[in-house]
Amino acid sequence: MAESVLKTKGLNKTYFGKVNTPVLFDINIEIERGSFTALIGPSGSGKSTLLNCLGLLDPQTSGEIVFDGKSIISQNVNELADFRNANIGFIFQFHYLLPEFTAYENILIPCWIRNGKPSPEIEKEALRIMDRIGVLKLKDKLTSEISGGQQQRVSIARALINKPKLIFADEPTGNLDRDSGGTVLDLMAELNKENNITMVMVTHDREVALRADYIYELVDGKICKYLEVKKTGKAGAAKAIEERACDFK
Amino acid sequence: MKSSKNQYELMIALRFLLKGRGQTVLIVLGIAMGVAVQFFLASLIGGLQISLIDRTVGAAPHINILPADRIAKPISGGVKSDNRKVLYEERTEIYSWQQYVNDLKKDKRILYAAPAANGSGFIERGTSVVPVIVKGLTAPDGLDIYKIRKKITAGIPELSSDSALLGKGICDRLTLAVGDKFFLRNNKGEQVFLRVGGIFDLGSSAGNELVVISMDRVRSFFGIEGVSVIELQVKDVFSAEKISKEYGRQYERVKLESWQEKNRELLTALSSQSSSSDTIQFFVIISISLGIASVLGIAAVQKQRQLGILKAMGTTNRSASKIFIIQGFLLGSTGSVLGVAFGLFLAYGFIAGTGVNFGFEINARTLVTPVILAILAAVIASTIPAKRAAKLSPIEVIRNG
Ligand SMILES: Nc1ncnc2c1ncn2[C@@H]1O[C@H](COP(=O)(O)OP(=O)(O)OP(=O)(O)O)[C@@H](O)[C@H]1O
Ligand SMILES: [Mg+2]
Numbered sequence: 001m002a003e004s005v006l007k008t009k010g011l012n013k014t015y016f017g018k019v020n021t022p023v024l025f026d027i028n029i030e031i032e033r034g035s036f037t038a039l040i041g042p043s044g045s046g047k048s049t050l051l052n053c054l055g056l057l058d059p060q061t062s063g064e065i066v067f068d069g070k071s072i073i074s075q076n077v078n079e080l081a082d083f084r085n086a087n088i089g090f091i092f093q094f095h096y097l098l099p100e101f102t103a104y105e106n107i108l109i110p111c112w113i114r115n116g117k118p119s120p121e122i123e124k125e126a127l128r129i130m131d132r133i134g135v136l137k138l139k140d141k142l143t144s145e146i147s148g149g150q151q152q153r154v155s156i157a158r159a160l161i162n163k164p165k166l167i168f169a170d171e172p173t174g175n176l177d178r179d180s181g182g183t184v185l186d187l188m189a190e191l192n193k194e195n196n197i198t199m200v201m202v203t204h205d206r207e208v209a210l211r212a213d214y215i216y217e218l219v220d221g222k223i224c225k226y227l228e229v230k231k232t233g234k235a236g237a238a239k240a241i242e243e244r245a246c247d248f249k
Numbered sequence: 250m251k252s253s254k255n256q257y258e259l260m261i262a263l264r265f266l267l268k269g270r271g272q273t274v275l276i277v278l279g280i281a282m283g284v285a286v287q288f289f290l291a292s293l294i295g296g297l298q299i300s301l302i303d304r305t306v307g308a309a310p311h312i313n314i315l316p317a318d319r320i321a322k323p324i325s326g327g328v329k330s331d332n333r334k335v336l337y338e339e340r341t342e343i344y345s346w347q348q349y350v351n352d353l354k355k356d357k358r359i360l361y362a363a364p365a366a367n368g369s370g371f372i373e374r375g376t377s378v379v380p381v382i383v384k385g386l387t388a389p390d391g392l393d394i395y396k397i398r399k400k401i402t403a404g405i406p407e408l409s410s411d412s413a414l415l416g417k418g419i420c421d422r423l424t425l426a427v428g429d430k431f432f433l434r435n436n437k438g439e440q441v442f443l444r445v446g447g448i449f450d451l452g453s454s455a456g457n458e459l460v461v462i463s464m465d466r467v468r469s470f471f472g473i474e475g476v477s478v479i480e481l482q483v484k485d486v487f488s489a490e491k492i493s494k495e496y497g498r499q500y501e502r503v504k505l506e507s508w509q510e511k512n513r514e515l516l517t518a519l520s521s522q523s524s525s526s527d528t529i530q531f532f533v534i535i536s537i538s539l540g541i542a543s544v545l546g547i548a549a550v551q552k553q554r555q556l557g558i559l560k561a562m563g564t565t566n567r568s569a570s571k572i573f574i575i576q577g578f579l580l581g582s583t584g585s586v587l588g589v590a591f592g593l594f595l596a597y598g599f600i601a602g603t604g605v606n607f608g609f610e611i612n613a614r615t616l617v618t619p620v621i622l623a624i625l626a627a628v629i630a631s632t633i634p635a636k637r638a639a640k641l642s643p644i645e646v647i648r649n650g
Contacts, residue, residue, distance in 0.1 A: 026376075029315055048648070052644055055561075056642055057644045077642075081565045081566075081567070084561065084563050092647060096557075096558040096561075097558075098555050098558065099268075100267075101262075109559070110562050110563065112257035113257060113559070113563045113564055113568070114553070114563065116256055168607070
């Protein structure tokens, strides 16, 4: 692996409650800068939990997250919020746009949070991204007035606007029909290549996973497979995923 | 780092309010009603009190300096002494009034200080004899304490040796007009022939029974060597009691009496009226606060999803709170300004409708106080949803869709 932008060391996550639920066990992963990494695994295996920990939305129980060579040690929610705003973009299964605002305004919200009123250059950039993503026509529509696929594309634009180091996507097409899901995925793959943006995507879809550079498979909260598609080739990767067995060291 | 000019919270707060139009309109109207009631009540009661106080002391002395009763004084040599009579008579006059007046005039808080001589006598006209109180005043200060120069309705407000200024009440009863002549008799049976020089209307029945002539005339006619009283008017009506007490400690040979001491009952009535109006206003404020707290509380729940996603994108707890505090402020300020406008409309409508100015006291204080109170209440009430917004963790929203 070339240079890594994100790395975990012995990450564990337990949900504490009436019963304590350990979800992630000793996760050690590395995300290469500019790469497209897929996170697969059966339902309940802990994919979303891992993504939320990596995205600094949910604190890990133990272990270390190293971002750009620096260990994230702050537990201060406001500092973490600032860090997310500047470095991380999110795309979720549900679009999570603000229905009170137009598509264009939604895209600019991360800038508002960062700088207040966006500069003309940023406004131009927002329009450029909208055009690139094919939602420029929807600029002044409220996000409650556009289709699911369009909403998801608007949230991709929103994730891009602050030029984050990393974009986390949790089943971004999980809620879309095949066609619009396909468009959204194509778009993400293209953006990844065009702008050298690092993407980590949780997906159920094997086809989608095979478009990634790296694949991690999670089973029962443990990393069970790690595949470098460049080395194995698509067919090799597909075959490796097919093999059910998981050899835990 | 984020600049302090970052005002996106305002933008979001505004949008939340504008998009929740129905709710916003309701709560703004609620606040407006509350503020209108407050404003109306405060200006009405304030106005009534001011006009009541003005009627009581606007055209009357605020402080009377009277001879100290029962300070014995030797009967002066000029008076025939009868050994069987008491050697001392009760002192009923102020002899060194000139000194007092000079001294009091130096005090900037005092508007007027004028001596007066009082007597009681009878007016005889035709077959009727009417007992009257005769006030001997000096011009212009003595007249101005009673605002006689302003309240003259006929004739000219001057004190000459052969004319008198009469209250409207007596003139009506005796059908006296300016230029008419009458006899004024004292209790020793002596009488003078006077002309009605002017007629005044002080607005009170007691005031309109007065016969006003020059102080020196009263002194000679009623045999007063000093003066009966020194009358004061102060700039700030409500400071009269304090000023009176102050001079009371200084002047040992006279007795000072402020209007407040003479009108205890009125003042008690006024203050209980004020406190009942304050109580009503307090509960209005409480209900405004509760309304805002509950509406914003509901909004905080409704907007959880939005807040969660904003926080995922980097909104800090402080900013999340600010979004609600700003909403509280916006609701409070628009509601209260609207309320004052509505209150003014009510007040002027009331005046136009009834034809009487009930004496609404509309000033900067009655206008601004309910606005500030409502904004404060709104902001304080909004801290409850603000805390809730601060506490919300983005992961809860994201995990649960
Ligand atoms: N807040 C929580 N408290 C307790 N347990 C939780 C909590 N959130 C998730 N879990 C548990 O953690 C495990 C992993 O959940 P997670 O949502 O990460 O799975 P996933 O791999 O994303 O599944 P899916 O593919 O269905 O989205 C599940 O067993 C779930 O029940
Ligand atoms: Mg999941």
